Amino acid sequence: xxxxxxxxxxxxxxxxxxxxxxxxxxxxxxxxxxxxxxxxxxxxxxxxxxxxxxxxxxxxxxxxxxxxxxxxxxxxxxxxxxxxxxxxxxxxxxxxxxxxxxxxxxxxxxxxxxxxxxxxxxxxxxxxxxxxxxxxxxxxxxxxxxxxxxxxxxxxxxxxxxxxxxxxxxxxxxxxxxxxxxxxxxxxxxxxxxxxxxxxxxxxxxxxxxxxxxxxxxxxxxxxxxxxxxxxxxxxxxxxxxxxxxxxxxxxxxxxxxxxxxxxxxxxxxxxxxxxxxxxxxxxxxxxxxxxxxxxxxxxxxxxxxxxxxxxxxxxxxxxxxxxxxxxxxxxxxxxxxxxxxxxxxxxxxxxxxxxxxxxxxxxxxxxxxxxxxxxxxxxxxxxxxxxxxxxxxxxxxxxxxxxxxxxx
Amino acid sequence: xxxxxxxxxxxxxxxxxxxxxxxxxxxxxxxxxxxxxxxxxxxxxxxxxxxxxxxxxxxxxxxxxxxxxxxxxxxxxx
Numbered sequence: 001x002x003x004x005x006x007x008x009x010x011x012x013x014x015x016x017x018x019x020x021x022x023x024x025x026x027x028x029x030x031x032x033x034x035x036x037x038x039x040x041x042x043x044x045x046x047x048x049x050x051x052x053x054x055x056x057x058x059x060x061x062x063x064x065x066x067x068x069x070x071x072x073x074x075x076x077x078x079x080x081x082x083x084x085x086x087x088x089x090x091x092x093x094x095x096x097x098x099x100x101x102x103x104x105x106x107x108x109x110x111x112x113x114x115x116x117x118x119x120x121x122x123x124x125x126x127x128x129x130x131x132x133x134x135x136x137x138x139x140x141x142x143x144x145x146x147x148x149x150x151x152x153x154x155x156x157x158x159x160x161x162x163x164x165x166x167x168x169x170x171x172x173x174x175x176x177x178x179x180x181x182x183x184x185x186x187x188x189x190x191x192x193x194x195x196x197x198x199x200x201x202x203x204x205x206x207x208x209x210x211x212x213x214x215x216x217x218x219x220x221x222x223x224x225x226x227x228x229x230x231x232x233x234x235x236x237x238x239x240x241x242x243x244x245x246x247x248x249x250x251x252x253x254x255x256x257x258x259x260x261x262x263x264x265x266x267x268x269x270x271x272x273x274x275x276x277x278x279x280x281x282x283x284x285x286x287x288x289x290x291x292x293x294x295x296x297x298x299x300x301x302x303x304x305x306x307x308x309x310x311x312x313x314x315x316x317x318x319x320x321x322x323x324x325x326x327x328x329x330x331x332x333x334x335x336x337x338x339x340x341x342x343x344x345x346x347x348x349x350x351x352x353x354x355x356x357x358x359x360x361x362x363x364x365x366x367x368x369x370x371x372x373x374x375x376x377x378x379x380x381x382x383x384x385x386x387x388x389x390x391x392x393x394x395x396x397x398x399x400x401x402x403x404x405x406x407x408x409x
Numbered sequence: 410x411x412x413x414x415x416x417x418x419x420x421x422x423x424x425x426x427x428x429x430x431x432x433x434x435x436x437x438x439x440x441x442x443x444x445x446x447x448x449x450x451x452x453x454x455x456x457x458x459x460x461x462x463x464x465x466x467x468x469x470x471x472x473x474x475x476x477x478x479x480x481x482x483x484x485x486x487x
Binding site: 345 | 436438442445449450453455
């Protein structure tokens with residue numbers, strides 16, 4: 001019996017296949033199942049929607065190789081099956097039904113998180129200029145000004161306060177508007193309503209923003225799209241991507257970093273004593289507090305073998321950033337939150353051709369937002385954080401939700 | 410590990426050559442963040458090689474950048 005037949009037979013019975021994502025953990029206290037799975041092998045069979053069997057990767061090295069492997073496309077129509085008692089979040093399919101035809105066309109032309117190859121590369125390259133290291137460094141003072149304004153507002157609202165909705169969310173949203181170049185008159189509406197709006201409403205705003213931007217190009221990411229020689233649909237789709245993706249994850253990381261620091265007073269003290277530790281501390285929370293139990297689902301376009309891992313053509317593959325980031329073969333004492341460690345190499349921004357476009361900006365935002373908060377309110381205490389207990393996943397791919405983070409001072 | 414570090418400290422005369430692939434580069438900026446002496450980004454965000462044959466003291470940085478590059482666009486030849 002050859003290896004492939006043996007694997008197929010094993011998968012058919014597959015007594016050890018996961019029924020779905022191990023979602024009984026949190027970003028700071030991952031499911032203990034992840035450790036067991038990783039100890040048993042680099043990947044575990046897992047059930048996906050449509051009664052399909054796919055793979056859940058928990059090993060760091062395999063995770064990186066899979067994410068960089070062009071035979072595993074990011075185009076996918078499946079999600080891991082639900083496990084446990086937490087209700088499933090909306091699937092993108094539910095949301096797409098709310099969109100008009102033009103929006104659908106724009107998305108198929110520019111959804112860089114759902115395509116590979118030359119079209120992906122063309123759109124991605126039109127997006128990246130304002131997120132490069134130099135460009136982001138040039139924005140640091142403006143990011144700091146936004147952070148200072150939001151901190152002042154937080155203080156005026158008074159203790160206790162929710163770090164997520166009253167600080168992390170507006171900081172991230174205003175910085176997003178700054179770097180994208182969202183015209184002034186749209187900014188307050190974007191900050192207040194965009195994230196919760198149906199896709200169709202978002203697209204209607206994007207159209208207005210793009211039309212106005214075209215009349216008055218500037219030194220910003222939306223203007224770059226308009227200068228890139230894209231079609232109207234590509235521009236609209238790429239603008240929607242830029243306005244929709246990233247800001248929520250920056251919000252997540254600011255909030256989760258505060259939860260981690262306030263529940264590890266020794267680490268907070270280290271940081272307060274030596275602010276130079278801040279950039280490394282941000283890398284560490286991107287490793288230790290990563291919310292991506294599963295990154296966007298990949299699909300094998302052919303039979304794929306990577307060392308001992310073999311996925312058949314058509315099978316779905318989820319890479320667990322949470323599990324990979326706590327692989328003891330890559331990070332010593334991985335379950336320890338240590339702001340002094342070298343955490344670079346974490347998969348907090350993914351890996352491969354789809355790795356986060358905005359990661360250098362995200363680093364600066366998290367550094368500035370958390371740095372200012374622990375400097376200005378050294379006496380801040382954690383009252384309650386929803387994310388300390390398992391919550392319903394924020395996305396069916398496997399994303400730990402942030403929840404409220406109540407603090408007092 | 411000692412042997413590896415020993416090699417670093419004794420490589421003053423050793424040469425490495427760095428190659429970058431502008432085609433593979435995805436503009437994530439990891440190289441320019443961790444090894445700005447060797448890598449930069451052009452106006453389009455794509456990798457620029459500043460030092461093709463860095464000296465021994467910079468070689469660890471070059472290797473770090475190569476390991477962190479999400480597009481595996483940096484290769485180092487001994």
